[in-house]
Structures are given as structure tokens and as C-alpha cells.
Amino acid sequence: MAVTARSVSEALRGAVGADRLIVDPAALDAAAIDGCTPRWLARPQALEHVAAVLAVATDERLAVTPRGSGSSLTLGHPPARLDIVLDLRDLDAVVQYNPDDLTVTVQAGVTRTALAERLAPRRQWLPLDPVDGAARTVGGIVATNASGPLRARYGSARDLLLGVRFVQADGVSTWGGARVVKSVSGYDIPKLMVGSLGTLGVLVELTLRLHPMPEMETTRVVTFSTVDGAQAFVARVLDSTVPPLRLEILNAALLSACGAPPAPAAVAVSVGSVEPAVRAAEKALTELARAEDGMNTGVGGDFWRRYDAAMPAHTYPVILKVGTLTTAVAATMREAERVLAPDVAVAGCAPAGVVRVGVRASAADGVVPGIAAGVRALRALVAESGGSVVIERAPRQVREAVEPWGAVEAASLALMRALKTEFDPLRILNAGRFVGGM
Amino acid sequence: MALAPAVVAALKEILEPDGLVLTPEGRLVYECDMHTLYKGAPDAVALPRRAEQVVEIVRLCRRERVPIVPRGAGTGLIGGAMAARGGVMVGMNRMDAILEIDLANRCATVQPGLINLWLTDAVKGRGYFFAPDPSSQMVSSIGGNISTNAGGPHCLKYGITTNHVLGLEMVTGAGEVVRLGGKVAERPGYDLTGLAVGSEGTFGLVTAVTVRLLRAPEAVKTALASFASMEAAAEAVSAIIAAGMVPAAMEMLDEVMIRAIEAGIGAGYPKDAAAVLLIELDGPRAEVEIHGERAAELCRRHHALDVRVARDDAERALLWKGRKEAAGAVGRLAPTYLLQDAVVPRSQLPRIMREMAAIAARHRVLIANVFHAGDGNLHPLICYDDRVPAELERAQRANEELLAACIALGGSVSGEHGIGADKAKNLPLQYGDADLNFMYRARRVFDPDHLMNPDKLLPTHPACGEGFRARRPTVPAGAWI
Numbered sequence: 001m002a003v004t005a006r007s008v009s010e011a012l013r014g015a016v017g018a019d020r021l022i023v024d025p026a027a028l029d030a031a032a033i034d035g036c037t038p039r040w041l042a043r044p045q046a047l048e049h050v051a052a053v054l055a056v057a058t059d060e061r062l063a064v065t066p067r068g069s070g071s072s073l074t075l076g077h078p079p080a081r082l083d084i085v086l087d088l089r090d091l092d093a094v095v096q097y098n099p100d101d102l103t104v105t106v107q108a109g110v111t112r113t114a115l116a117e118r119l120a121p122r123r124q125w126l127p128l129d130p131v132d133g134a135a136r137t138v139g140g141i142v143a144t145n146a147s148g149p150l151r152a153r154y155g156s157a158r159d160l161l162l163g164v165r166f167v168q169a170d171g172v173s174t175w176g177g178a179r180v181v182k183s184v185s186g187y188d189i190p191k192l193m194v195g196s197l198g199t200l201g202v203l204v205e206l207t208l209r210l211h212p213m214p215e216m217e218t219t220r221v222v223t224f225s226t227v228d229g230a231q232a233f234v235a236r237v238l239d240s241t242v243p244p245l246r247l248e249i250l251n252a253a254l255l256s257a258c259g260a261p262p263a264p265a266a267v268a269v270s271v272g273s274v275e276p277a278v279r280a281a282e283k284a285l286t287e288l289a290r291a292e293d294g295m296n297t298g299v300g301g302d303f304w305r306r307y308d309a310a311m312p313a314h315t316y317p318v319i320l321k322v323g324t325l326t327t328a329v330a331a332t333m334r335e336a337e338r339v340l341a342p343d344v345a346v347a348g349c350a351p352a353g354v355v356r357v358g359v360r361a362s363a364a365d366g367v368v369p370g371i372a373a374g375v376r377a378l379r380a381l382v383a384e385s386g387g388s389v390v391i392e393r394a395p396r397q398v399r400e401a402v403e404p405w406g407a408v409e410a411a412s413l414a415l416m417r418a419l420k421t422e423f424d425p426l427r428i429l430n431a432g433r434f435v436g437g438m
Numbered sequence: 439m440a441l442a443p444a445v446v447a448a449l450k451e452i453l454e455p456d457g458l459v460l461t462p463e464g465r466l467v468y469e470c471d472m473h474t475l476y477k478g479a480p481d482a483v484a485l486p487r488r489a490e491q492v493v494e495i496v497r498l499c500r501r502e503r504v505p506i507v508p509r510g511a512g513t514g515l516i517g518g519a520m521a522a523r524g525g526v527m528v529g530m531n532r533m534d535a536i537l538e539i540d541l542a543n544r545c546a547t548v549q550p551g552l553i554n555l556w557l558t559d560a561v562k563g564r565g566y567f568f569a570p571d572p573s574s575q576m577v578s579s580i581g582g583n584i585s586t587n588a589g590g591p592h593c594l595k596y597g598i599t600t601n602h603v604l605g606l607e608m609v610t611g612a613g614e615v616v617r618l619g620g621k622v623a624e625r626p627g628y629d630l631t632g633l634a635v636g637s638e639g640t641f642g643l644v645t646a647v648t649v650r651l652l653r654a655p656e657a658v659k660t661a662l663a664s665f666a667s668m669e670a671a672a673e674a675v676s677a678i679i680a681a682g683m684v685p686a687a688m689e690m691l692d693e694v695m696i697r698a699i700e701a702g703i704g705a706g707y708p709k710d711a712a713a714v715l716l717i718e719l720d721g722p723r724a725e726v727e728i729h730g731e732r733a734a735e736l737c738r739r740h741h742a743l744d745v746r747v748a749r750d751d752a753e754r755a756l757l758w759k760g761r762k763e764a765a766g767a768v769g770r771l772a773p774t775y776l777l778q779d780a781v782v783p784r785s786q787l788p789r790i791m792r793e794m795a796a797i798a799a800r801h802r803v804l805i806a807n808v809f810h811a812g813d814g815n816l817h818p819l820i821c822y823d824d825r826v827p828a829e830l831e832r833a834q835r836a837n838e839e840l841l842a843a844c845i846a847l848g849g850s851v852s853g854e855h856g857i858g859a860d861k862a863k864n865l866p867l868q869y870g871d872a873d874l875n876f877m878y879r880a881r882r883v884f885d886p887d888h889l890m891n892p893d894k895l896l897p898t899h900p901a902c903g904e905g906f907r908a909r910r911p912t913v914p915a916g917a918w919i
Contacts, residue, residue, distance in 0.1 A: 100680050100785035101814075123682060145629075156623075158632055159601050174872045180781045182813040183850035184587040184636050185857055186865055186895065187877045188600060191632025200628075212682030235542060239565075241656035241722065277725035323624025327542045353543075354624045386605075386620035405626040411616040416628050418883045423876075435627040 008060050009040070012084070015052030016042045020090075031085045033065060034078035034396045038085040045090045047107075047165065047173060047204045054202065054428065055171030057084060063431040064169075066198045068109060068137030072144045074393050076197065076404050080432025088139055091204060094118055102210040103162065103181060108139025108203045124210045127154035131308055131347075131356065139203045145195030149246035149304070152351045153272075160209045161190045166201030169428040179207045192419075199434045200423045214272025217245065218282060219303050222294035223255070223263030230265040231330035233292045234350040237269060238326065240288060242281045244351070245272040248307070249329050251337060251346040254358075257310035261297055265333070267350070268299075268307065311345055316358035318371055318394040322378060324353045324387040335381045340374040356392070372402035379406055405435040441481045441526070445502050449482060449526070452494045457532070459483035468509065468527050469520060473777075476517030476859045480507060480527035487532045489607070489615075489645040496643060497613040499526055505892050506611075508639035510550065510582025513574040515777055516858025518586065518638050518894055525889075528643055530581050536560055537646060545604055545621050547648045550581020557649070566651045569596035572854070573762065581644050587636030589854025591687040591761075594812035595720070596652070598854060600635040605648035608634060610641060611885025621648055633880065638856055639891040641884035657723035658686070659730045660748040662757045663737035664711035668692055668807075671713035672787035674740040675811045678717070679784060681736060683729045687718040688812030689761050692791075695806045695819075696760075698767040705760030708744050715742075715811065716761055764808040765819070771804060772821030776837050779861075780844035781853040784814035793843045794818060801836040803829075815853030816844065842867060862897045 013021045022028070022041040031041045039062075044050045057064050063081035067073060068088055091107035094115065098104070099122040106115060112126070113134045119125055128141050129148035136146070142164075147156040154160070163177030176189025193203060224230045230249050237244055248268045250258070255266045271281040289296055300306075311319060324332050333346045336357045348355030357378070359371060371394075378389045391404040408416070413436050420427075420438045432438070441449075449458055459465055460482055469479035481504075486492050499506050505525030512519055521527055534551035541564060548557060554575040557568040570583055571590035578588070584606070589598040596602075605619030619631035634641050665671040668690075675688055691699070693712040699705050707714055717733050719726045734745045748754035768775055782790045791807075794816075798805040809817040818840060822833040841851055845867045852861055865874060877896055884890070 098783060098785065100676055101783040102679065103783070155597075155601065158629060159597060168872075168876070172872045174876050175869065176873060176876065178781070178850040178868070179848050180783055180814055180850050180853075182589060182593065182598065182781055182810075182815050182853040184589070184598065184854055185850050185852045185861070185868055186874075187880055188587070188632055188636050189873075189876065189880075191600070191629045191635075192880070194629055194632070195626075196628055212684065215682070238544065239541075239653065241565075241653060243653075243721065273722060273725045274728045276728065277722040280722060280724050321624070323622045325543045325622060351544075352624065353622055382622070385622055386625070387622045388625045390626050408625075408627045409617055411614055412618055412627065412630060414614075415610070415616060415630055415883060419628060419880065422879050422883055 008056065011056045012040055012042065012053060015056050016044050016049045020045060020049070033073050033082060033085070036079050036082040038082050040084045041087060042084055043087045043090050050086065050167045050202055050204050051171045051173050053084065053086060054167050054169060057428050058170040058426060061426055062428065064428055065430050066202045068140030069111065069135045071133065071136050072140060074399070075144060076433040077399060077437055078396050079430070080437070086202065089137065095205060099124060101181070103179065103207060104210055105179065105205060105207045106138050107205055109137050112136055112138065112141065119210060123213045125213050126160065126208055127211055128157060128160060132311065138206055142194055142206060143196065143198050143203055147349065147352065147354065149248050149349055151349050151354070152247045153243060153245045154211055156352070157194045158191055161194055161206060162209055163207035164190045164193050164203055165205035166193060166203050168201045169424040169426065174201060177207065181209055197430055197434050199420060199430045199438060202429065214245065216275050216278045217270055217272040218278055219268060219270035219299055220285065221260050221266050221268045221297045221299050221303065222289045223261065223266040223297055224292065224294050225264060227265040227330045227334050229292050229294060230267050233267050233289060233294050234326070234329065236288045236291060237285070238351060240284060242271060242284050244269050246270045247350050249333065249348055249350045251333050253343050254310055254345040254347045257345060258303065258306045260299065263295070268303065311356070311358040313393065315361060316345060317361050318359035318398060319392040320357040320375060320378065321390045321392045322355040322357060322382060322387065324355060324382045325385050326351055326353050328382065328385060329353060329355055332378065332381065335378055339377040340371065368397050368401045371398050375402045408435050441504065442502065445498065445504060446482065448498050449484060449495070452491050452498065453484055453486060457485040457487065459485070471512045471514040471517060471519040473515050473517040473858070473860055476520050478520045478522035478524070480521035481524045483527045483529055485529045485532050492528065492643050492645050493609050493613065493615060495526065495528060496609045496611070499889060500613050500887060503887065503889065505889050507891050508585065508643050510579035510585065511577050513578040514582060514586055514858065515855045516586070516860045518856060518858035518891070520859065522859065523892055530579065530643070533645065540621065541566060541651065543621055544651050545648055546651055547646060548580055549646055550579060550584070550644045552580050554578050554580055554583055561651055562654065565654045567654050568649060569602050569652050570599040580647055580649065584635050584644060584647060585637070585639050586856035589815070591689055591810060593854070594688060594810065595684050595686040600632060602650040603631060603635050603647065604650060606631055606634055606644050607646035608642045608644050611887065611890040619648065636856065638858060638895045640881055640895050642890060655720040657726040658718065658720040658754070659726045660716070660718045660754040660757050661730060661734055661745060663715045663717070663742040663745045664708045665713040665715065665742055666710065668713045668791045669788045670741050671715045672791055672811065674715060674737045674742065675787060676785050677736045677740060678733050679812065681732060683733060685717050685733065685812060686720040687716070689716040690714065690807070690809055690811035691760065691764060692807035694771065694804060695764055695767070695808050698770045698806060699760045699763060701770050702767045703759065703763050705756070707760060711743060714760070716757060761808065768806055768819050768821065771806060772823055774824050775819040775821045776833050778816060778818045778820065778837060778840060779852045779855040780816050780841050780849055782814045782816065782844050782847045782849040784812065786847045787811060787814060790816065790844060790847060794840060797836050797839050797843070801832045803833050803836045805836070810853070813853070814849070857895045859894055862895060865897055
């Protein structure tokens with residue numbers, strides 16, 4: 001056994017370079033996922049390294065979990081097997097930035113912040129802004145289909161990913177999509193890779209559509225005496241000709257975490273455009289708010305930074321991501337407050353129907369059954385409309401007590417399994433973590 | 439290859455008497471889509487009215503190993519809806535109901551045979567619209583739009599069909615009914631909806647679709663600028679994009695096209711114009727006004743001969759008139775043409791225009807251009823006379839060269855029409871063996887027996903599937919003990 005392990009180590013060293021294969025026990029412990037300690041930690045610096053590591057993994061039947069910033073390592077099931085953690089953070093090059101085409105090609109390990117800094121001088125942005133995600137990598141955001149408030153205007157990763165290079169489980173480097181903003185040639189493989197958690201291939205290079213940043217942006221928080229008032233205001237905004245840049249619904253706990261005046265519910269809305277259009281939108285929003293008895297609250301310019309930091313992991317170790325109808329965001333918020341801890345924090349992108357529920361540590365400690373029951377109750381609420389509740393972040397015990405992804409329609413799941421079996425029959429990639437334990 | 443009598447009998451059992459076309463003259467109607475170079479009449483045409491019939495047709499054909507070719511309105515431009523191998527064509531036109539409109543959640547569920555524009559017609563009174571607007575939208579079906587992932591002039595701002603599809607109900611090639619996605623966009627698992635849109639009927643037959651509806655913008659402004667050269671116009675396009683504006687549409691016509699249109703319906707373009715740029719902005723009124731002024735100024739700075747801004751809907755319609763009639767006007771130039779759909783990075787428009795002129799001269803063909811300049815999606819119409827055999831050959835050579843030139847600039851072989859039978863052979867320009875192999879294997883998951891629209895979308899290969907299998911990287915020498 002020891003001889004085999006040594007020769008596999010040699011092979012991996014050959015694949016990624018001796019200084020990029022870490023076997024130091026302390027480093028391996030630090031790279032553990034859900035208590036599973038890998039046997040190797042590889043830090044590839046080139047796409048070829050990723051391919052070579054996966055080729056060895058397939059030959060040796062080793063299970064590989066790719067990672068970026070590590071923000072989503074507790075997304076999904078605990079790993080069924082784990083031999084190699086593939087840390088992609090050193091794949092951090094901006095390969096090609098074409099400001100005149102509003103496209104950029106980056107390696108998967110580029111962080112959102114690093115990319116934003118690169119794009120800012122041309123007043124462009126990649127409008128994928130998952131909450132608390134400044135340090136997240138672009139590859140990780142796409143692989144987990146993470147989105148944030150800007151989804152209201154710009155859509156999600158599926159609307160922004162144009163092309164993708166990924167390495168299949170057996171080490172074959174593969175490209176899907178295009179480097180131009182419009183292409184329908186062949187199957188839309190980028191769509192398949194968004195949210196796939198690297199289970200069909202490890203994402204290594206991404207070509208993305210960029211957007212111009214609005215010249216001017218304003219934000220207001222409108223508070224309501226009832227949750228239904230917030231829902232009605234959302235409906236009015238969406239039925240108006242004001243295109244919101246962000247339109248987030250917040251419950252009382254999240255509102256106070258953002259330092260805003262207390263209220264049972266609120267909507268944070270920002271608009272962005274040229275100045276006269278922003279002024280006109282502001283005026284329209286004031287009237288729409290008044291129609292629902294909303295109170296306009298001035299907020300500081302750093303509201304979204306506070307919003308971003310409002311559900312830190314140490315305070316909210318459990319976060320649920322609920323997918324529901326736009327018309328059901330308030331009902332979701334109310335149900336979350338009812339079935340989970342009293343000071344549960346709720347916020348979400350109302351137009352997209354994505355609601356995040358944070359459960360406080362005090363509630364999470366030793367009350368796993370309560371959280372599991374809460375998840376089930378929320379699932380029952382959204383089931384009829386085809387909604388979902390995914391455990392985005394939680395200690396292992398919670399995800400063992402309740403299915404972290406929820407049910408997927410049987411015929412769809414069968415197709416997903418067939419795809420997984422086709423492309424990763426040995427279950428090399430992220431073994432067991434994805435939907436249905438794939 | 440005629441169908442076995444038992445298959446015909448089974449189809450008669452499944453379908454209403456008027457839902458099955460078997461006569462030679464009846465089948466001839468279905469021998470091609472709008473790319474008339476590719477012809478193949480099916481052995482039978484099934485016109486189901488209910489999803490259950492679709493399921494039975496697919497299961498029957500699978501049992502009998504009969505190819506299935508889906509068809510919408512037949513307005514495709516890629517030879518997608520034609521039955522080169524015979525088999526059963528399934529025309530979805532009769533399944534054209536609007537099943538649900540849910541404005542509060544900004545979506546609708548419809549059957550695939552619904553005409554694109556009818557959906558917008560159904561909701562525009564309440565201030566909403568369905569964004570994908572292929573030029574065929576008055577006649578093309580939403581199912582067909584989904585199959586080819588159709589675009590249109592306004593996808594510069596709004597995205598192509600896939601950006602507006604939330605869910606599909608589909609009968610796969612394996613005869614299974616699946617519901618992919620739905621009104622709720624956020625859901626765990628692979629985005630099979632995204633993978634299925636644009637699969638050109640190779641995965642299965644779509645029986646219901648949930649699409650997004652958008653709130654109509656407050657204001658629309660249309661401007662038309664003419665230029666003395668194509669390059670100046672292309673540079674104006676780049677300048678507008680670089681200035682941080684995303685117009686709803688930016689369409690360009692070249693000199694050949696302008697002449698053809700003026701000789702026909704006449705759109706009142708300046709006589710000395712060698713390029714016409716149509717710019718449409720929509721959104722909040724104040725934004726549209728300011729961006730309109732800025733775009734006009736950028737056109738003038740790039741030596742526009744003339745910039746006209748429509749003052750009302752009638753003028754707006756007039757500015758669009760030439761663009762909408764363009765394809766028809768080409769009939770004045772030549773009996774027929776090859777229509778290209780390649781894409782280049784939009785910053786490369788001036789360069790590809792120069793290369794296109796050189797290619798046209800080299801092969802002695804006339805190329806007319808009408809295209810979606812804002813996103814770099816070209817539509818050169820390569821004219822030829824089909825009564826002169828050598829002309830088609832020259833046109834085809836020019837076509838291939840132009841495609842290669844677009845790919846060399848980092849482009850794509852198709853921006854919005856799709857691949858079908860026409861461009862399958864061109865896919866290897868854009869994709870390597872491993873990439874095509876991946877697509878092949880994805881197809882097999884949905885259609886294990888390769889009965890759904892065979893020979894479309896992917897190049898055929900003597901050993902398709904495994905034959906494409908790429909080699910793995912070799913481990914560096916000396917790595918093994």
C-alpha cells in the first residue's frame with residue numbers, strides 16, 4: 001500500500017510540480033472538507049497541471065474536489081470520498097480583456113475583487129455579486145451559480161457566461177461556447193457548466209460578458225409596517241417602467257444588521273443610469289412607495305457594503321437559499337421567520353425569486369432537528385410552484401439531518417445522472433456532493 | 439425508404455384523420471425549410487394536437503427505429519427541418535395554445551406551435567412583451583425559436599431566446615416526458631433547460647414552454663445614420679459600445695443592400711450612402727434622450743453623412759422599413775443567395791468588412807450585407823445565379839473563406855440561425871475533437887438511438903461518438919517509477 005501511495009505521489013508531483021503538491025499533514029488538515037482530510041493538496045498554476053492531475057486521478061481512481069476561495073465547501077452533501085483537493089486560486093490570470101467588445105476571458109481562480117479592479121478604469125463590470133463574495137473566485141461563482149442583488153438587472157451566471165474551458169474527469173481539456181457575445185453553434189455547453197459544482201469537469205477558464213457601469217447610482221431603503229406591504233411595493237416597481245438595478249427584500253433582523261431604522265420589513269432598491277433618468281426614477285419610486293405606505297429611509301453610500309456583510313459565517317453558520325416565485329418572496333420570508341429561530345435573517349432578490357435565510361449560531365447549536373424541520377417546512381411551502389430550498393452553508397450535522405439540495409423531479413434527475421455517468425463514470429469529480437448524491 | 443405498413447397503421451391510430459400527411463404531394467410541402475438547398479421529404483408528416491400523441495409518436499418511432507424530424511413553422515435557415523433520411527416529420531403547428539399568462543411573475547407558458555408575435559400581442563395591452571424577435575417573428579413559432587435559440591435585432595440588449603426560457607416540457611428521444619426548469623428560475627441540479635435550448639430537435643420534442651415576459655420600456659428612440667464608407671459606420675458602432683451604451687438594436691446595411699432596397703420599395707436613404715446604421719434605444723425616457731444625442735454625436739464624429747431621428751411611430755416604422763425588407767430586396771440583385779450568420783468580436787467589424795470585400799473580389803461574387811452590427815453578427819448574402827453551376831461553386835468558396843476569416847478573428851460560425859444540416863461541417867473550425875466529442879455524448883444521453891433529427895447540428899463522422907474521442911494528456915516522462 002505504502003509503495004503505491006508513494007508512486008501516486010510521484011505521479012502527482014510530475015503532474016503539478018513538486019512545489020505545488022502539498023503533503024504536509026497540517027496543510028492537509030487545513031484543507032479538510034467536512035472533516036474529510038485529503039491525501040494530497042494540489043495547487044496548479046497552469047491549465048496543463050489540472051489536466052495532468054486529473055489524468056492521474058482517473059488512472060488511480062482518486063476522488064478530486066476542486067476549490068476556489070473555499071466559501072462553498074459546505075454546499076451540498078459531505079464528500080463521499082476525497083483524495084485530492086485541487087486548489088485553483090493560483091490560476092489567477094486575466095487572459096484577455098477586450099473592453100471594446102465588453103468581454104473578458106479569465107482563469108477560474110481570479111477573484112471578483114481582482115477582476116473588478118481590472119475593469120473599473122473602463123467603467124465596466126461583471127455584475128455577479130453574491131453576498132459576502134468579494135474574495136470569491138469567478139470559477140467558484142459560476143460553478144455554484146451564485147448571484148446577488150445585481151441579478152435584478154443583469155441576470156445570473158447563465159446570462160453572462162459565453163464560453164468555458166473545463167477539464168473532464170479523465171484529464172481531457174474541453175471548450176464549450178464562444179468568445180463573442182452572440183453564438184448558437186453547437187450545444188450550449190456553458191449552460192451545463194453553470195451550477196454544476198465541477199461535477200462534469202473542472203472549470204479552468206471562462207469567457208464572460210461584461211456590462212457598462214451606470215454613470216450614476218442611487219439607493220434607498222423603503223420600510224413597511226407589514227411584510228405584505230413590501231411584497232406589494234415590489235410588485236408595483238416591477239410593473240412600472242423603472243428598471244431597478246437592485247431590488248432586495250429584507251426582514252427586520254437583516255435590516256437592523258445593516259444599521260437601518262427598525263421595521264417589520266423593507267425593500268432596498270437602487271437605480272442606475274444617466275443623472276436625469278436616475279432623478280426621474282427616484283421620483284417614480286417615491287410615489288410607488290407612498291402608494292403602499294412605505295417609509296423612505298435615507299441610507300449612506302455604503303449601504304450595499306453593509307448589506308454584503310450582514311450575514312457573516314460566525315453569526316449565521318446556516319444559510320438557506322430559497323428559489324421561489326417573485327410573488328411568493330414575502331410569504332417565504334414570513335414562513336422562514338415562523339419555522340426557524342425568532343431572529344432569523346432573511347433577504348433576497350425579489351425579481352429573481354431568490355431568498356437567502358440566515359440562521360443564527362445560537363439557534364444552530366444543538367438544535368439541528370429544529371433547522372431540519374424548518375427546511376422541510378420551507379420546502380413544503382415552495383414545492384407547489386416548483387421552488388427549491390438548498391442549504392448553501394451549514395455544519396455537516398445539519399446536512400446529514402436534512403437533504404441539502406432537496407428533491408429534483410425524477411425524470412430530470414435521471415437525465416442528470418445519465419450525464420454524470422457519461423462524463424464521470426468513476427465519480428472522480430466532487431464525489432457524492434451534488435444533487436441526488438451524484 | 440418508405441414506412442412499414444404497420445408503422446403507418448400505428449400513426450393512424452395515434453393521430454386524427456387530418457393529422458397525418460402521407461400523399462407524395464402533401465409530403466413535398468415539407469421537404470425543406472427556408473434553406474432550400476437542403477431537401478428531403480419525410481415519409482409521413484404527423485400533426486399532433488396533444489402532448490400524449492407526441493409521446494406515442496416518439497415511442498412508436500423508437501420501437502421501429504424510424505427517424506423523427508421536428509418542425510415548427512419551417513422558417514429556419516439552416517436545413518434543420520428537412521428529412522434527408524425520410525422518417526416521420528412532426529409538425530408542432532397545431533399545438534399553439536397559450537396555456538397561462540402570469541404577469542405578476544412575468545412569465546407565460548405556451549405550446550410550441552404558438553407564433554412568436556402572438557405572445558407579445560396577447561400581453562402588450564398590459565405593457566409587456568416577449569423579447570426574442572427574429573425577423574420571422576410574424577410567422578415563426580416559439581418552439582422553433584427555442585430549437586434554434588433564435589436571435590433578432592433586439593437581442594443586442596435583451597439577449598437571445600435562451601435568456602428568456604425558464605422551462606420546457608419535452609419528450610426525449612428515449613420517449614420519456616421530462617419537465618425541465620419552470621416558473622421558478624433558481625433550482626438545484628444541472629441547467630438542462632439551458633442545454634436543451636438550441637439543441638435543434640436533437641434531444642426530443644418540446645411540448646410546452648415557459649418563457650419570460652418583460653415590461654415594455656417607457657420610451658423608444660430610433661435613429662438612422664448614413665456613412666460614406668462601411669468602415670466609418672463600423673467604427674461608429676464600436677464607439678457607441680465603448681461609450682457605455684447598450685442600444686436595443688444596432689443594424690447595418692451596406693452599399694449593395696442600400697441600392698437594392700432603393701431600387702425596390704425605397705426607404706429614402708441618401709444616394710451617396712455606402713453604409714446605413716440603424717440605432718434603436720429603449721428604456722427610461724430621460725436615458726433614451728441622452729443616449730440618443732450621444733449616439734448621434736458619435737456618428738457625426740465618425741463622419742456620418744446624415745443622422746435622422748424618428749419623431750414618432752410612423753417615422754420609426756419608416757426607418758425600419760428598409761431593414762425589414764432587406765432580404766426580399768436582394769431578389770433584385772441575383773436569383774438566389776447563400777445567407778451567412780457568422781459572428782466576429784464587434785471591435786473587429788472594420789477589419790472583417792475589408793476582408794469580406796477582398797474575398798468577394800477574389801471569387802467574383804456579389805456580397806450584400808445586412809446585419810446586427812451591435813453584437814458583431816454578420817449576415818452577408820452571397821449572391822449567385824443557380825442556373826450557372828460555376829456561380830454556386832464560387833459562392834460556396836467565398837462562403838467558406840469568410841467563415842474561416844471570422845473564426846480566425848475569434849468569432850463563431852453562427853450567431854442566431856443555428857447549425858442544422860448547413861453548418862455541421864463547419865463546426866470543426868470552431869471546436870476541437872474533444873469539444874465535439876463532449877457534445878456527441880451529451881446528445882446520446884437524451885437520444886440514445888440517434889433518431890431525433892439525425893445528421894443535424896453535429897458533423898457526421900465515420901466513427902461518430904467514440905471516433906472523436908480525444909487523447910488524454912500524457913504524464914511527463916519519468917513521472918512513474
